[in-house]
Ligand SMILES: Nc1ncnc2c1ncn2[C@@H]1O[C@H](COP(=O)(O)OP(=O)(O)OP(=O)(O)O)[C@@H](O)[C@H]1O
């Protein structure tokens with residue numbers, strides 16, 4: 001069964017069709033990269049899968065269950081979590097609280113107004129372990145808004161994986177980072193996605209070919225190829241439409 | 248267990264004990280304070296003032312559950328306060344009429360339930376959207392209820408309102424609540440309970456997610472939370488506490504009228520919360536105390552007290568957007584580093600300048616007010632116990648000198664304040680404080 005399955009998904013913004021009939025299958029447990037030129041509609045596709053936008057037509061399934069038209073929190077509760085291309089955190093909350101917010105629901109505390117949040121040992125433990133992994137434990141008392149760009153990107157990932165979702169969507173997690181920072185981030189992503197399904201949008205080809213089990217190429221709102229890295233490299237259409245430009 | 252681990256855990260448990268003492272100690276101190284206040288200031292005027300403050304504290308904190316905690320700007324919070332008040336008066340009258348065995352101290356709960364009920368009803372509409380849409384709907388609902396209050400006479404009692412008698416309910420401990428001091432204790436009790444409850448609420452997963460929704464409601468949805476539902480719950484709970492406050496007010500005054508649900512009441516709680524500072528839990532408490540005090544004292548001194556009140560609000564928004572609690576918190580690191588006293592001389596200088604300016608401004612305001620609305624009383628008026636004629640030039644000149652001179656005095660005092668801050672910070676850093 002596929003973790004994520006899109007069939008005939010289209011999305012119009014007004015008269016313009018941005019996503020033009022996408023069929024895509026992300027297999028359970030794989031690391032799947034999505035590449036494509038700027039404006040191809042990659043982020044829009046993420047927005048459709050995660051419930052930020054509703055498709056104009058077509059169906060989206062998560063682990064075999066139809067999720068088309070569900071709200072983001074409903075999709076999140078079914079085990080999908082995503083990050084954003086433009087950092088999307090809780091700026092005036094502390095780093096610690098940012099991650100803790102992401103942990104609470106999945107640990108069953110929901111809207112509880114009878115627990116003292118500071119004395120939940122399981123929540124604290126999980127929050128701490130995530131902060132350690134994203135290397136922000138030292139910075140936990142700072143407001144998220146004052147972190148450096150790279151730190152905020154790391155926090156973005158921390159919030160995304162905090163809930164322990166089985167399916168993780170990362171939208172350009174390394175964009176804007178220095179080479180060293182990006183390397184660190186990729187190692188982190190590799191570790192965090194262990195045993196989960198990962199769908200990642202990435203422009204850096206070395207990262208993509210290094211990390212991905214399979215790659216899908218989105219060009220002008222259509223998936224023109226979806227295959228193993230070696231076959232994508234060899235694919236004529238991909239070379240013409242995309243890699244050819246880069247190479 | 249290794250020695251180091253043992254000492255670490257011993258430290259933790261003693262830290263835990265201290266933390267527990269600190270956590271509950273403050274409530275014990277607060278309770279003790281509430282009990283002793285009427286002994287220190289034992290005039291019926293103070294009992295009244297303290298009672299009003301207690302009511303206002305609950306109301307302002309309930310308001311801040313929306314504005315400060317969840318980021319919802321409401322222009323109609325008096326609806327839940329007022330409806331709580333009306334339901335309490337009706338309940339009291341019913342209880343009296345049928346001699347039901349329900350004592351007065353439980354009546355505020357009726358207000359709470361009423362506030363909760365209307366919170367559920369109106370909140371299900373208004374909290375669907377956040378931001379401006381919510382603010383506009385709250386304004387509309389406020390107007391709707393305020394105008395209903397004048398139309399539905401049997402329930403709201405029209406312009407006169409509805410009266411009640413708080414001494415006619417079932418007595419406990421032989422208290423009939425006829426005297427203001429007994430009412431003070433009743434209000435103090437509920438105030439303490441509500442403050443603790445509302446504080447505790449901020450420490451729960453729900454309370455934290457209110458903050459998350461305030462900061463970034465969209466992101467909250469991607470970590471599993473329905474932001475709309477968070478807003479709705481916050482709104483209902485806030486209605487509950489507002490209803491308790493309204494119920495206490497009804498008990499205190501033994502009358503409710505359409506003013507309880509009106510825009511002025513909604514506006515005044517917004518001002519109290521904002522002036523006190525919406526960013527800290529204690530902010531609205533400070534604001535409620537100050538605003539109540541000003542409302543009582545200023546209205547005794549001057550007839551245009553609302554104008555001063557407005558000036559204060561505008562001043563706060565412009566120069567201290569985080570309110571009084573924000574100003575206080577700004578000084579906390581200096582206090583901890585024991586360098587706060589270094590600011591005192593500069594602050595006194597600026598304060599003196601500010602007072603000169605204020606005197607000038609208030610002289611202008613009072614003379615203008617006298618000229619425009621009290622012309623029939625003749626030109627003589629008095630200001631700070633000095634009598635003079637508003638038709639003579641001298642007082643106007645004096646006012647102008649005070650105002651303009653005060654302004655320049657203040658301007659030139661400001662570098663001293665900045666300098667003192669700089670010095671204090673330097674000294675604190677020298678001593679190794681993280682400021
Ligand atoms: N809410 C919207 N309303 C209208 N047009 C939109 C909206 N969101 C995206 N678009 C348009 O859809 C197209 C695809 O945008 P999208 O952000 O999905 O591209 P992308 O593949 O993620 O590009 P990039 O690599 O630059 O991030 C762009 O032309 C964009 O302007």
Ligand SMILES: [Mg+2]
Pocket residue numbers: 042043044085171
């Ligand atoms: Mg994009």
